Amino acid sequence: MAEKKLVEAITSMEEDFAQWYTDVVKKAELIDYTSVKGCMVIKPAGYAIWELIQSQLDGLFKETGVQNVYLPMFIPESLLQKEKDHVEGFAPEVAWVTHGGLNPLQERLCVRPTSETLFCDFYKNEIHSYRDLPKVYNQWCSVVRWEKETRPFLRSREFLWQEGHTAHATAQEAEDRTVQMLNVYAKFCEEVLAMPVIKGRKTDKEKFAGAEATYTIEALMHDGKALQSGTSHNFGDGFAKAFGIQYTDKTNKLEYVHQTSWGMTTRLIGAIIMVHGDNSGLKLPPRVAPVQCAIIPIRQQQEGVLDKAYAIRDALKAAGVRVKVDDSEKSPGWKFSEQEMRGIPVRVEIGPKDIEKGVCVVARRDTGEKTEMPIDALAEKLPALLETIQNDMFEAAKAHREAHTYEATNYAQFCQTIEDKPGFVRAMWCGDQACEDKIKEETTATSRCMPFVNNDPISDKCVCCGKPAKHLVLWGKAY
Amino acid sequence: MAEKKLVEAITSMEEDFAQWYTDVVKKAELIDYTSVKGCMVIKPAGYAIWELIQSQLDGLFKETGVQNVYLPMFIPESLLQKEKDHVEGFAPEVAWVTHGGLNPLQERLCVRPTSETLFCDFYKNEIHSYRDLPKVYNQWCSVVRWEKETRPFLRSREFLWQEGHTAHATAQEAEDRTVQMLNVYAKFCEEVLAMPVIKGRKTDKEKFAGAEATYTIEALMHDGKALQSGTSHNFGDGFAKAFGIQYTDKTNKLEYVHQTSWGMTTRLIGAIIMVHGDNSGLKLPPRVAPVQCAIIPIRQQQEGVLDKAYAIRDALKAAGVRVKVDDSEKSPGWKFSEQEMRGIPVRVEIGPKDIEKGVCVVARRDTGEKTEMPIDALAEKLPALLETIQNDMFEAAKAHREAHTYEATNYAQFCQTIEDKPGFVRAMWCGDQACEDKIKEETTATSRCMPFVNNDPISDKCVCCGKPAKHLVLWGKAY
Numbered sequence: 001m002a003e004k005k006l007v008e009a010i011t012s013m014e015e016d017f018a019q020w021y022t023d024v025v026k027k028a029e030l031i032d033y034t035s036v037k038g039c040m041v042i043k044p045a046g047y048a049i050w051e052l053i054q055s056q057l058d059g060l061f062k063e064t065g066v067q068n069v070y071l072p073m074f075i076p077e078s079l080l081q082k083e084k085d086h087v088e089g090f091a092p093e094v095a096w097v098t099h100g101g102l103n104p105l106q107e108r109l110c111v112r113p114t115s116e117t118l119f120c121d122f123y124k125n126e127i128h129s130y131r132d133l134p135k136v137y138n139q140w141c142s143v144v145r146w147e148k149e150t151r152p153f154l155r156s157r158e159f160l161w162q163e164g165h166t167a168h169a170t171a172q173e174a175e176d177r178t179v180q181m182l183n184v185y186a187k188f189c190e191e192v193l194a195m196p197v198i199k200g201r202k203t204d205k206e207k208f209a210g211a212e213a214t215y216t217i218e219a220l221m222h223d224g225k226a227l228q229s230g231t232s233h234n235f236g237d238g239f240a241k242a243f244g245i246q247y248t249d250k251t252n253k254l255e256y257v258h259q260t261s262w263g264m265t266t267r268l269i270g271a272i273i274m275v276h277g278d279n280s281g282l283k284l285p286p287r288v289a290p291v292q293c294a295i296i297p298i299r300q301q302q303e304g305v306l307d308k309a310y311a312i313r314d315a316l317k318a319a320g321v322r323v324k325v326d327d328s329e330k331s332p333g334w335k336f337s338e339q340e341m342r343g344i345p346v347r348v349e350i351g352p353k354d355i356e357k358g359v360c361v362v363a364r365r366d367t368g369e370k371t372e373m374p375i376d377a378l379a380e381k382l383p384a385l386l387e388t389i390q391n392d393m394f395e396a397a398k399a400h401r402e403a404h405t406y407e408a409t410n411y412a413q414f415c416q417t418i419e420d421k422p423g424f425v426r427a428m429w430c431g432d433q434a435c436e437d438k439i440k441e442e443t444t445a446t447s448r449c450m451p452f453v454n455n456d457p458i459s460d461k462c463v464c465c466g467k468p469a470k471h472l473v474l475w476g477k478a479y
Numbered sequence: 480m481a482e483k484k485l486v487e488a489i490t491s492m493e494e495d496f497a498q499w500y501t502d503v504v505k506k507a508e509l510i511d512y513t514s515v516k517g518c519m520v521i522k523p524a525g526y527a528i529w530e531l532i533q534s535q536l537d538g539l540f541k542e543t544g545v546q547n548v549y550l551p552m553f554i555p556e557s558l559l560q561k562e563k564d565h566v567e568g569f570a571p572e573v574a575w576v577t578h579g580g581l582n583p584l585q586e587r588l589c590v591r592p593t594s595e596t597l598f599c600d601f602y603k604n605e606i607h608s609y610r611d612l613p614k615v616y617n618q619w620c621s622v623v624r625w626e627k628e629t630r631p632f633l634r635s636r637e638f639l640w641q642e643g644h645t646a647h648a649t650a651q652e653a654e655d656r657t658v659q660m661l662n663v664y665a666k667f668c669e670e671v672l673a674m675p676v677i678k679g680r681k682t683d684k685e686k687f688a689g690a691e692a693t694y695t696i697e698a699l700m701h702d703g704k705a706l707q708s709g710t711s712h713n714f715g716d717g718f719a720k721a722f723g724i725q726y727t728d729k730t731n732k733l734e735y736v737h738q739t740s741w742g743m744t745t746r747l748i749g750a751i752i753m754v755h756g757d758n759s760g761l762k763l764p765p766r767v768a769p770v771q772c773a774i775i776p777i778r779q780q781q782e783g784v785l786d787k788a789y790a791i792r793d794a795l796k797a798a799g800v801r802v803k804v805d806d807s808e809k810s811p812g813w814k815f816s817e818q819e820m821r822g823i824p825v826r827v828e829i830g831p832k833d834i835e836k837g838v839c840v841v842a843r844r845d846t847g848e849k850t851e852m853p854i855d856a857l858a859e860k861l862p863a864l865l866e867t868i869q870n871d872m873f874e875a876a877k878a879h880r881e882a883h884t885y886e887a888t889n890y891a892q893f894c895q896t897i898e899d900k901p902g903f904v905r906a907m908w909c910g911d912q913a914c915e916d917k918i919k920e921e922t923t924a925t926s927r928c929m930p931f932v933n934n935d936p937i938s939d940k941c942v943c944c945g946k947p948a949k950h951l952v953l954w955g956k957a958y
Contacts, residue, residue, distance in 0.1 A: 035558060035600050036588065039551035044616070047547045068526045072518035072637055073621060079514055092580050097590065099575040100625040109515065111576065111590070121514050137523070141621070142552060146579035158551055
C-alpha cells in the first residue's frame with residue numbers, strides 16, 4: 001500500500017501546474033499540512049534542503065562581515081507603530097498576543113512579521129559614536145504573517161527566513177550594502193540553486209513598507225510565472241529619524257544613521273521545485289541535494305551485491321559525495337521512481353553482472369542519460385559529474401527563461417503576450433503608478449522590476465498610456 | 480569613554496555572584512535587554528557561542544540517526560489540552576494569540592512552550608505501520624514561557640533550544656533512546672563545554688509534565704548552585720493514548736507507539752559562564768570559543784609588527800585555529816583586558832623585540848600562565864595547547880565539583896551542610912514526596928536527581944524522616 005502511493009503517477013505539469021506542485025511537495029515528502037491553519041510541517045527531506053541553503057548562504061554572508069544575532073519574536077504595539085509606512089504595511093497581517101499566562105497583557109505584542117522596529121530599538125541603545133558603525137547583523141528565525149490564502153513554501157502564515165539589518169554612517173555606504181547583498185543573493189541563486197535571476201529595482205508601488213528603495217531578484221518558474229526570490233531594502237534615514245538613532249561623527253556632530261534590510265525565505269524551496277522539477281518529481285541541483293547519489297543494488301539478495309554497494313558508498317563518501325544505499329526491501333523499479341521523485345541528482349545501479357564486469361550504470365536525474373562506468377572510476381568521476389549537472393541545470397533554466405521572455409511596444413501587444421505567452425514581458429513605462437494599476441487590473445501582471453542591466457529603451461513610449469517612457473520594466477504574473 | 484567601560488573592574492564573584500554574572504554577561508557583550516519585558520537580544524559574541532553549540536550538538540544527534548524538521552510555533556488550545564498532566568504543567572505559563580490581522584480568532588493559539596502536542600498531532604498522521612517506525616525527529620527553534628522573574632540565558636520568556644521527539648514500536652526502544660540522548664548530552668557537556676555533569680533520574684515531583692520518567696544531567700556552578708543542563712523524557716504510551724497514535728505490527732495487531740522527548744537550551748551559555756568564569760570575566764573552553772586565539776601586537780605602529788601579526792594569523796588559520804588580530808587603536812593593556820573579559824582561551828603577544836628574537840609570548844586564559852614560544856612553532860603547538868586547555872578546564876571544573884560535594888546521614892547535618900557549604904549534598908531518601916516538600920520548604924534545596932552511578936546507599940534511613948531509605952539522591956539549591 002505505502003509503496004504504491006509513491007509510484008502512482010503525479011498530475012502532469014502541463015495538465016495542472018498547481019496540482020503538479022502540490023503533488024511533488026507531498027510525494028517528495030517535503031511538507032505536510034497541520035491542524036494549525038495556514039502553517040506547515042517541514043519534513044526531514046524538506047528541512048535538509050533548508051539546512052544546505054542556510055549553511056551556504058550564511059557562509060557567503062560571513063565572508064562580507066555579517067554577524068548573527070537573535071532578537072525577540074514579540075514586538076510591542078507601540079514599537080511597531082513608530083514608523084508610519086511600516087505599520088500601515090504590516091499591521092493588517094500580524095498575529096497579536098494579548099495574554100501571558102493567566103493574565104491579560106498591559107500592551108499587546110505582535111509576533112514579528114519582520115524585525116525592522118526591533119533592530120531600530122536595539123541599535124538606538126548600541127550606537128553612539130562613529131566607532132560603533134557599521135552594524136551588519138543578521139538573524140535566522142521564523143516570522144508570521146496572517147495570510148488568507150496559503151501554499152506550501154510559497155505563502156504560509158509562518159515561514160523561516162533570514163533577515164539582515166544594517167546601520168551605516170553614510171547614505172552611500174547603506175546603498176552599497178543594499179546592492180552588495182542583492183549581489184550575494186543573485187550569486188547564491190545562480191551558483192547554488194542553479195536558478196538564473198534578474199536583478200533590478202522595484203517601482204514605488206511594489207517596494208517594501210518604509211523603504212526608500214527596494215531591490216529584488218526575480219526568477220521565472222516553469223509555468224512562466226515570476227517568483228520574487230529575495231529583496232534588499234535601503235531605508236535611508238527614515239527609520240533612524242522615527243526611532244532617534246543618532247551617532248556623533250569624527251567632528252563631534254550628531255548625525256542619523258542610514259539603514260538597510262534584506263531577506264530570503266523557505267520560499268526558495270518552492271522556487272527549486274518550480275524551476276527544475278518535471279513530471280517524475282523533484283530535481284535537486286547537486287549543491288542543495290541532501291543526498292546527491294543513490295546507490296540502488298539489483299538482486300541485492302545475491303551474495304556480494306550489497307557488500308559492493310556499501311564499498312562504493314564508502315569510496316564516494318570519502319570523495320565528498322553525499323551518498324546513500326537504498327537497501328530496503330522494495331523492488332529496484334520502485335526505488336528508481338522514488339529516487340526520481342525525491343530529485344536525487346545521480347543514481348548508481350549495481351547488480352551481479354555489473355560486478356563481474358567491474359562496471360555500474362550511472363543515471364542522471366536531470367537528463368535521464370545513462371552511462372556505464374568502471375566501478376573503480378566512480379570516486380574520481382562522480383564529483384565532476386555532479387558539477388556538470390549543476391551547470392547544465394543552470395543552463396537549462398536559463399534557456400527556458402530566455403525562450404519565455406518577450407517584448408511589447410504597445411498595449412494590445414502587451415495584453416496579448418501576457419494572455420497567450422506565459423513568461424516575462426519587457427516593456428517601457430512612463431513612471432506613473434496609474435499605468436501599473438491599470439495593467440494589474442486588466443491583465444493581472446505586475447511590474448517585477450526595473451532591471452539593472454539589459455535595460456536599453458525598446459521604445460520611447462509607455463506601453464500602457466503612450467506618454468514618454470522613463471524605464472524599461474520587466475512585467476509578469478507572479479506568485 | 481567606551482574604552483573605560485570595559486576595563487572597569489567587574490563585581491567580584493565572592494562579593495556578589497549574581498551581580499558578577501550580570502556584569503560578565505553585559506561586558507563580554509553576550510546579551511542585552513530589550514523593550515520587550517523578559518526577552519533578550521543575543522548579541523554577536525553570544526550568538527557565535529550558540530552556533531558552535533548548535534553545530535556540534537547537531538552533529539552528535541545526526542550520528543545517532545536524528546533528522547531535523549520544523550513544526551509550527553502555534554498550538555491550538557484544544558490540542559494543548561489533550562494530555563491532562565501536560566496542559567496542567569504548561570497552561571499557566573503560555574502566551575496566547577487571540578487575533579490574526581484585524582480579526583479575532585475562532586480558537587486561540589498558544590505560542591509553543593514545547594511541542595509534544597504538535598509532534599503527536601503530526602505523528603498521528605505519519606505513523607500507520609511498523610514500517611513507519613521509529614521516528615527520530617528534532618527541531619531547533621525558540622519557545623516561550625511567560626516567566627515572572629527572568630535572568631539572562633538562565634530564565635527568559637523566549638529562549639532558543641532544540642527539542643527532539645521520537646516515536647517507537649516498543650517500550651524498551653523508547654527507554655533506550657531516552658537514555659541514549661541523555662548520554663549524548665553528557666558527552667557534549669563534558670567534551671565540548673568542559674563541564675562535568677551527573678546523570679540521573681528525576682523524582683516524580685520534579686519530572687516533566689506528562690512524562691513517565693525524566694532523566695537529567697546536573698552541573699555544579701562556581702557558587703555551589705546546581706544547574707539542570709539537559710533533560711530526556713520517556714512518555715511511555717501516555718501521549719499516544721491521548722492522541723490516538725497507533726500502528727499495525729507485523730502480525731497486523733494495532734498497538735500504541737512509545738514516545739520520548741529531550742531538550743537543551745541557550746541556558747548552556749549561562750552554565751559556561753558560571754562553571755568557568757572568574758573575576759576577569761568569561762573563560763571559554765576552546766571548542767566553543769568563537770575566537771580561540773587573539774593576537775595582540777605591541778607597538779603596532781612600528782614597521783613590520785602588524786605584518787608579522789597577520790602572518791601568524793594566516794599560519795594559525797591554516798592550522799585550523801579560530802584566530803583574530805586585534806589591530807584596533809586601543810592600548811595593548813586594554814586589549815589584554817578585553818581578551819580576558821571575552822574569554823578568548825589564548826593570547827599571543829608580539830612586539831618588535833620578540834620579532835627580532837623570532838619568538839612571541841603565549842598567555843593562557845584559564846591559568847594565566849605565560850610562555851615564550853618560537854614564532855615558527857606556533858602553528859604546530861597552538862592546536863595542541865588548545866586541547867590541553869580544554870582538558871585542564873574540564874579537570875578544574877571536576878575538582879571544584881568534587882570539593883563541593885558532601886554527604887549527610889541525618890537531617891540536622893543535612894540542613895547545616897545546605898546552609899553552610901554551597902554544593903551538592905548526597906543523602907538517602909525514602910521515596911515519599913512529603914520529605915522532598917519539607918526539605919524544599921525548610922532549606923530551599925531540591926532533589927536534583929537519583930544518580931545512575933555512585934549511588935550505593937550511604938545509610939539505610941531517609942535523611943529527612945528516618946524511615947527506610949529507597950534511593951540515594953543528589954540535593955542542592957538550583958537555578
